[in-house]
Amino acid sequence: MSEIRGKARHRRRKTALAVGVPLALTAAGVTAYGFLPGTQSHASAATAAAPAWATATADGFASVNALGQNGTYGGRDGQTVTVKTLADLEKYATAAEPYVIVVAATINMNPVGKEIKVQSDKTIVGAGTSGHIVGGGFFLGSGVHNVIIRNLTIRDAYQGIWNDKDHDFDAVQMDGAHHVWIDHNDLRHMADGLIDVRKDSTYVTVSWNKLSQDNKAFGIGWTENVVTDITIHHNWIRETEQRNPSTDNAAHAHLYNNFLEDVAGTDIKSSYGNYSRGATKMVLENSYFQGVNNPVIKDSTATIVQKGNTFVGTSGRNESGGTAFDPKTYYAYTLDKTADVPALLKSGVGPRSSIGTTATAATKAAAAATLTVAKDGSGQYSTVQAAVNAVPAGNPSRVVISVKPGTYRELVKVPSNKPHVTIQGSGGSRKDTVIVYNNASGTPKPDGSGTYGTGGSATVAVEADDFQARNLTISNDFDEASHQDIANQAVALRTAADKVFLDGIIVSGDQDTLLVDTAAKDKLGRVYMTNSYVIGNVDFIFGRATTVIDKSVITLKKRWNGTSAGYVTAPSTAADRKGILIANSTVNGDVSAASFYLGRPWHAGGDASLDPQTTVRNTSLSAAIKSTPWTDMSGFSWKSDRFAEYKNTGAGSGSASGDRPQLTDSQATGQEVADWLGGWTPTAS
Secondary structure: OHHHHHHHHHHOOEOEOOOOOOOOOOOOOOOOOOOOOOOOOOOOEOOOOOOHHHHOOOOHHHHOEEOOEEOOOOOOOOEEEEEOOHHHHHHHHOOOOOEEEEEOOEEEOOOOOOEEEOOOOEEEEEOOOOOEEEOOEEEEOOOOEEEEEEOOEEEOOOOOOOOOOOOOOOOEEEEOOEEEEEEOOEEEOOOOEEEEEEOOOEEEEEEOOEEEEEEEEEEEEOOOOOOEEEEEEOOEEEEEEEOOOEEEOEEEEEEEOOEEEOOOOOOOOOOOOEEEEOOOEEEEEOOEEEOOEOOEEEOOOOEEEEEOOEEEOOEOOEOOEOOOOOHHHOEOOOOOOHHHHHHHHHHHOOOOOOOOOOOOHHHHHHHOEEEEEOOOOOOOEOOHHHHHHHOOOOOOOOEEEEEOOEEEEOOEEEOOOOOOEEEEEOOOOOOOEEEEEOOOOOOEOOOOOOEOHHHHOOOEEEOOOOOEEEOOEEEEOOOOOOOOOOOOOOOOEEEEOOOEEEEOOEEEOOEOOEEEEOOOOOOOOEEEEEOOEEEEOEEEEEEOOEEEEEOOEEEEOOOOOOOOOEEEEEEOOOOOOOOEEEEOOEEEEOOOOOOEEEEOOOOHHHOOOOOOEEEEEOOEEOOOEOOOOEOOEOOEOHHHOEEEEEOOEOOOOOOOEOOEOEOOHHHHOOOOHHHHHOOOOOOOO
C-alpha cells in the first residue's frame, strides 16, 4: 500500500526551479536583517515592506508543489516581528497566523530541552549572527507545513552523556511535517540529534548548514512507509559520530555538494558517513569526504547512485548499487565542482553577519565556474553570447566568462534569469578585448518588424542582477556621418539590473553611450563604475539607475561633423531615488573650450513626476565644461530638479552662483559614494 501511494503522489508533482542560494540579504540601506537601528522595538511588527530574505523561497524537494502546498515560503505573507525573549519567540512561533520572526538575541530555553511547537507558515530567522537558541530547539508536528528556519545558531542542550538515550533534545525535530526548509544554521552540541526528520515528514530541504560536535547529526525516516522526499546540499558535517545522515525508507533522498569531515586527533570519531537504509533510494553527488570511517554505506535493500564524489583519507565501506532516480525530474539544481566544496562550505555555511554576505569573495571566485571564449577556437566558445547562453537559468553562484584578446563583433544580452555573471577580458589591457556592434535607434531590424529603438541598440545589454564586467572595451561604432537619415542614438552598454559592477573597462560611443536603466520604474538599480573610461558626446551617461562613476575618466568627443557641443549626463531619476554621481574623476577631451554641459534633465516620456539628479564632486573638469554647466531639456528646467557640484577643480570648475549650485559641506556628507550604494559594497568576484 505504501509503495502504491508513493507512486501516485509523485505523478501529481510539478517541476519547480531551484532558487535557494547562499544566503544573500539585499535590503538596501538597512542592517543585516532589514531594519534601521532603532526602528524596531522589542517584538514589534515591521511597518516597511519585507526585505528580500523574508520573501525567499526554498529549493530542492521543499520547492515542489504537492500536498496542497506550492513550494516553501514560510511566513512571507504575514507580519515581520523581532523577538528577544523566549516568551515572544514562543508566542509568534506557535500562532496560527503567518509570521516572519527575527531572533535578535540569545534565547535560553526553560526548561532545558524545551522544543517550541512551531505552527505552519512561519519563517524563523536570526538577525545577523546574534540569533542563538540555547538548550533546546524546535518541534514541527503532524501536518505542520511551510516552515523556514534560517540563519540561527541552535546549541548546547548536551547533558553530559554522549550517546544520550534519556534526553531527546534535538535542534530541529519533525514528526509528520511537510515543506520545511532548514538553511544557513549552525547546529551543535545537542543532547540527541541535531536534525530529526521522522514519521513520514517530507518535501524537506536542508542547505548551507554547519552540523558539528554531536553524537547523532541527522536522522531521517524510521517508519515502514516509503514516503519521505528530501534534499540535502551544501552542508558541512564535522566532528559527529553517526547519522551523517542516516536515511531510512526515504522515497527520494538527494544529497549533493556536502562536506563530511572527521578531524584526526579529536575525541569524536566517525562510525559512518552517509547511510542508505531500508528501501531508501539515494542519489549522492559531488560531495567531499575527508577522514571519515565507512564514508558511504547501504543496506542490501537500499540503493545508492554515486556521481563525482571525492574521498580523502577515508577507510572502510564505500558502497553504491542499484538504480535510484533523476532529481531533475522534480526540480532544477546546479552542482558545484567537488574539489571546491571544502573551501566553499567553510566560508559559506552557517549564519551570515551582514547584507550580501555568503562565502568570501576569494573563495567564491576560486569556486566559480569559468567559461572561456576565443575567436580562434581555442576556448570553449567562439562568441561571448554563446558562453552567456551556456550559463544555466537561475544559476546560484558566480560564473566567469573569460574572453581572450580579440574583436568580437556581436550583440550580447545577459537575461534577467542569469544573475552572478562576470564578463572579463583575459588580455594585458582593457583595449585587448573588444565587444562591438553598430546598431542605432533608427536601424531597421532584419525581420522587418521596425527599428531597434534606443535601448534596443545596445551592443551589450545586461538585465541580470549582480553582473560584473572588467578589463575589456564595450563599443558602439555606428557611423553617424553615413546615416544621418535615421535616429542616431547608439548605445554601447545598457544595464537594467541591480548591483552592476563595472571595473577597469572602456565604454565607447557617440550619442547615448552608457544607458543605466532599471528593470522597471519602481525597481532599484545600482551601478558602480570604477577605474574606467566613458567616451561620448550627447547625453552619453543617461538613465534612471542609481549610478556612481568613481575614479574614472569621462572623455568628451567631437560630433560626427567635427563640431564640439554636447552633454555629459541626462538623468531620468525617480523622485525618491539617487541619480548619477560622478566622484573623484576627470572630465576632459579633445574638444573646444566651453562647449559641453555637465548635464540636463531627461523627463522620459514627459513624466513630470521624475526628479532627475546629477552630482559632480571632487572631480577635475577641463576647460571644455561651460561656466553654466547645466541646461534645460524638452521644456523641463534643470533648476526644478537636482543638479549640483562640490569641490571640483580644473579650468572648467567654478564658484557657486544661481547658475552653478554648489553643495555645502553639510549637504555633501549625504552625497558620498556609500550613500548612493545603499549598503552594497561592490567586490570583485
